[in-house]
Amino acid sequence: MEQNNKNNGRRLKAENKNSSEVFASCSFSSLGLHPTLCDQLKERLGFEVPTQVQAQAIPVVLSGRHVLVNAATGTGKTVAYLAPIIHLLQEYDQRIQRTDGTLALVLVPTRELCMQVYEILQKLLHRFHWIVPGYIMGGENRSKEKARLRKGVSILVATPGRLLDHLKNTSSFLHTNLRWIIFDEADRILELGYGKDIEEIINCLGTRNDKSVSKGTSAGNPKVQKQNLLLSATLNDKVNHLANISLENPVMIGLDDKMLQNVSHKHFSLESDVLGVAEESRKMFSSSEEYKLPAQLVQKYIKVPCGSRLVVLLSILKDLFEKEASQKVVVFFSTCDAVDFHYSLLSEFQWSTLKSETELRQMFLRCKTLRLHGNMNHEDRKTTFQMFKTEKSALLLSTDVSARGLDFPKVRCIIQYDSPGEATEYVHRVGRTARLGERGDSVLFLQPVEVDYLKDLEKHGVTLTEYPLQKLLSSFPLYRLKPQVNKFVSIEMHPWLVALQRALESFVSAEPKVKKLAKDAFSSWVRAYTAHRGELKRIFMVKKLHLGHVAKSFALKEQPSIVNKSIQKHLKKRKRDDEQKVKSKKRVISKS
Numbered sequence: 001m002e003q004n005n006k007n008n009g010r011r012l013k014a015e016n017k018n019s020s021e022v023f024a025s026c027s028f029s030s031l032g033l034h035p036t037l038c039d040q041l042k043e044r045l046g047f048e049v050p051t052q053v054q055a056q057a058i059p060v061v062l063s064g065r066h067v068l069v070n071a072a073t074g075t076g077k078t079v080a081y082l083a084p085i086i087h088l089l090q091e092y093d094q095r096i097q098r099t100d101g102t103l104a105l106v107l108v109p110t111r112e113l114c115m116q117v118y119e120i121l122q123k124l125l126h127r128f129h130w131i132v133p134g135y136i137m138g139g140e141n142r143s144k145e146k147a148r149l150r151k152g153v154s155i156l157v158a159t160p161g162r163l164l165d166h167l168k169n170t171s172s173f174l175h176t177n178l179r180w181i182i183f184d185e186a187d188r189i190l191e192l193g194y195g196k197d198i199e200e201i202i203n204c205l206g207t208r209n210d211k212s213v214s215k216g217t218s219a220g221n222p223k224v225q226k227q228n229l230l231l232s233a234t235l236n237d238k239v240n241h242l243a244n245i246s247l248e249n250p251v252m253i254g255l256d257d258k259m260l261q262n263v264s265h266k267h268f269s270l271e272s273d274v275l276g277v278a279e280e281s282r283k284m285f286s287s288s289e290e291y292k293l294p295a296q297l298v299q300k301y302i303k304v305p306c307g308s309r310l311v312v313l314l315s316i317l318k319d320l321f322e323k324e325a326s327q328k329v330v331v332f333f334s335t336c337d338a339v340d341f342h343y344s345l346l347s348e349f350q351w352s353t354l355k356s357e358t359e360l361r362q363m364f365l366r367c368k369t370l371r372l373h374g375n376m377n378h379e380d381r382k383t384t385f386q387m388f389k390t391e392k393s394a395l396l397l398s399t400d401v402s403a404r405g406l407d408f409p410k411v412r413c414i415i416q417y418d419s420p421g422e423a424t425e426y427v428h429r430v431g432r433t434a435r436l437g438e439r440g441d442s443v444l445f446l447q448p449v450e451v452d453y454l455k456d457l458e459k460h461g462v463t464l465t466e467y468p469l470q471k472l473l474s475s476f477p478l479y480r481l482k483p484q485v486n487k488f489v490s491i492e493m494h495p496w497l498v499a500l501q502r503a504l505e506s507f508v509s510a511e512p513k514v515k516k517l518a519k520d521a522f523s524s525w526v527r528a529y530t531a532h533r534g535e536l537k538r539i540f541m542v543k544k545l546h547l548g549h550v551a552k553s554f555a556l557k558e559q560p561s562i563v564n565k566s567i568q569k570h571l572k573k574r575k576r577d578d579e580q581k582v583k584s585k586k587r588v589i590s591k592s
C-alpha cells in the first residue's frame with residue numbers, strides 16, 4: 001500500500017514536471033492574439049494555455065519574421081503557426097474576400113495530415129467566416145478542387161504534387177496575394193521525394209530567397225510582404241537546403257545548444273536570431289544531430305529470432321489488451337502487403353488457450369483492429385483515419401503513412417515490428433505516442449543480428465532498454481514454467497510460442513485467402529529488407545536472412561519461391577559464399 005502511494009506520488013510528480021515542460025506559464029491573449037481567436041482556442045479545441053513552442057513561436061510569427069521551428073513531436077506545432085496567421089488575416093483594414101485568392105499556403109507531406117490541419121483550421125475560423133479554409137490533395141476530385149480554387153480559398157492546405165498540378169493547370173487559381181508559405185513536416189516532404197516539386201513551387205510562387213534566381217521568375221506581388229515558416233521535428237541537410245532557399249534571416253525556435261553548434265554561418269545570414277542562444281555557435285546541421293523525444297516516453301527494444309517474430313508480436317499485443325482493454329496501440333510494418341496479411345490474420349484468427357475440447361474458440365485478440373496504408377483506396381483511408389481518432393480502444397496496423405504528424409489522441413504504445421530504417425523515421429513513429437506530456441511506451445523489434453541498429457540510434461542520443469520478454473512469456477498462465485526450467489528454455493522452444501506458432505500455421509494453411517496474403521507479404525517484406533541503404537545495409541543484411549525463418553514469421557510452413565531478380569542475386573551470392581566457406585574448411589581439415 002505504502003509502496004503504491006509512493007509510486008503514485010512519483011508518477012504525479014513526473015506528470016507535473018512533464019506538464020510544466022510542455023506548457024508555458026502565460027495565456028494566449030498575452031501573446032498578442034485576438035480575444036475571439038483565444039475564445040475559439042478554448043471553446044473549440046479546449047486549449048487553455050499555450051504550449052512552450054506556441055509561446056515562443058506565436059509572437060515571432062506575429063512580428064512578420066521568417067521562422068524555423070524544430071520541436072519534439074506532439075508539442076503543438078500546428079497551432080503555433082495557424083493561430084498567428086489567422087490573427088494577422090483577421091486584422092486586415094479591409095476584410096479579406098474570396099476574390100483575393102490564396103493568402104496563406106500550408107504544405108504537408110500526406111493526405112491524412114492535410115485533412116487534420118484543415119479540420120483544426122475549420123474550428124479556429126468558426127467565428128471568422130470571411131476567412132475561407134480549403135484543401136487540395138492527391139486522390140481528390142480535380143474538377144471539384146478547381147471549382148473551390150476558382151471561388152477563392154484564403155488559407156489553403158495542400159500536398160505538394162497536387163498543388164503543383166493546380167499551379168500549372170488551373171488558371172483561375174489566384175495566388176498573387178500570397179503572403180505565407182508554411183512547410184509543415186518539412187523533413188518528411190523532402191524524404192518523400194518532393195524536393196524538386198517544392199523548388200518548382202517556390203519558383204512558381206516567386207518566394208525564393210535567392211535574388212539571382214527569383215529575378216524574372218517571380219510570380220508574386222512585390223507589394224506583399226512575404227513570410228515563410230518551416231517546421232520539422234528533425235533536421236538534416238535537405239531541410240537545411242530548403243530553409244536556405246525559402247527563409248530570409250529566420251528566427252530559429254527550439255534549437256538547443258548542441259544543435260546550434262550545427263547551424264552554419266554559411267547557411268543563415270548573421271542577422272538571424274536564435275531564441276535564447278549566442279550568435280557565434282552556428283554551424284551546418286550534421287548527420288549525427290541529436291533528436292528530441294518526449295522525456296516521458298519509455299523506449300524498449302526486443303531481441304527476437306526471426307522465426308519467432310510473429311508469435312512474440314501477438315503475445316505482446318494480447319498482454320497489452322488483456323491488461324488494459326481500453327487503449328490504443330499502433331504497429332508499424334515496412335510494406336502494405338505486410339499490413340494486409342497481419343490485418344486479415346488478426347481479424348480472423350481464433351484460438352483457445354485451454355486444451356479442453358469443450359472450450360469455445362475465441363478471437364485471439366479481442367480489440368478492434370484497423371489498417372492504414374498507401375495502397376488502400378482514398379475513402380477507406382479517410383474512414384480508418386477518422387475511426388482511429390475517435391475510438392477509445394483499437395489496434396492500428398500501418399505503414400509509415402501514419403508515422404508523420406498524425407495526431408491520434410491517447411495512443412498508449414507504438415510497436416515498430418519492422419525496423420524503421422533511418423533514425424529520423426524511428427523518432428517520428430514513436431512520436432505518435434507520449435504526446436503533449438502524456439505517458440507512452442514504444443517497443444522496437446530487432447533480430448539478434450540487427451542489434452547494431454541500437455548504436456545508430458545512440459548516435460542521435462536515443463537510448464533504449466531491453467523488453468522483459470521472459471517475464472511476459474511466463475505470464476501466460478497455462479504455459480508457466482518453473483523458474484529453473486524457464487532459464488534453460490530458448491525463445492524458439494518456449495511452449496507457449498511453439499503452440500501458438502503451430503496454431504497460426506494450421507490456420508493460414510487452411511485459409512487460401514490468408515495464405516495468398518502471407519505469401520505476398522513474405523515476398524514484399526524480403527524486397528523491402530534488401531532496400532536498406534548506406535550504413536543500414538551493414539546492419540540489415542539480406543544475406544544473413546534465413547528465408548525459412550522469414551516464412552515462419554508469416555505463419556507459412558514452407559518458404560515461397562522468390563521471383564525478384566535482385567533478391568535472387570543476393571541469395572545466389574550467399575550460396576556461393578557458403579560453398580566457398582565449406583571448401584576452405586575442407587582444405588584446412590585435409591591439410592591438418
Ligand SMILES: Nc1ncnc2c1ncn2[C@@H]1O[C@H](COP(=O)(O)OP(=O)(O)OP(=O)(O)O)[C@@H](O)[C@H]1O
Nearest residue numbers: 047049050051073074075076077078233405407436
Ligand atoms: N495549447 C494546447 N493545449 C492543449 N492541447 C494542445 C495545445 N496545443 C496542441 N495541443 C494538442 O496537442 C497535440 C499535438 O499537437 P500537434 O499535432 O500540433 O503537435 P506537433 O508538434 O505538430 O506534432 P508532430 O510533430 O507529431 O506533427 C494535439 O492533440 C493538439 O490538439
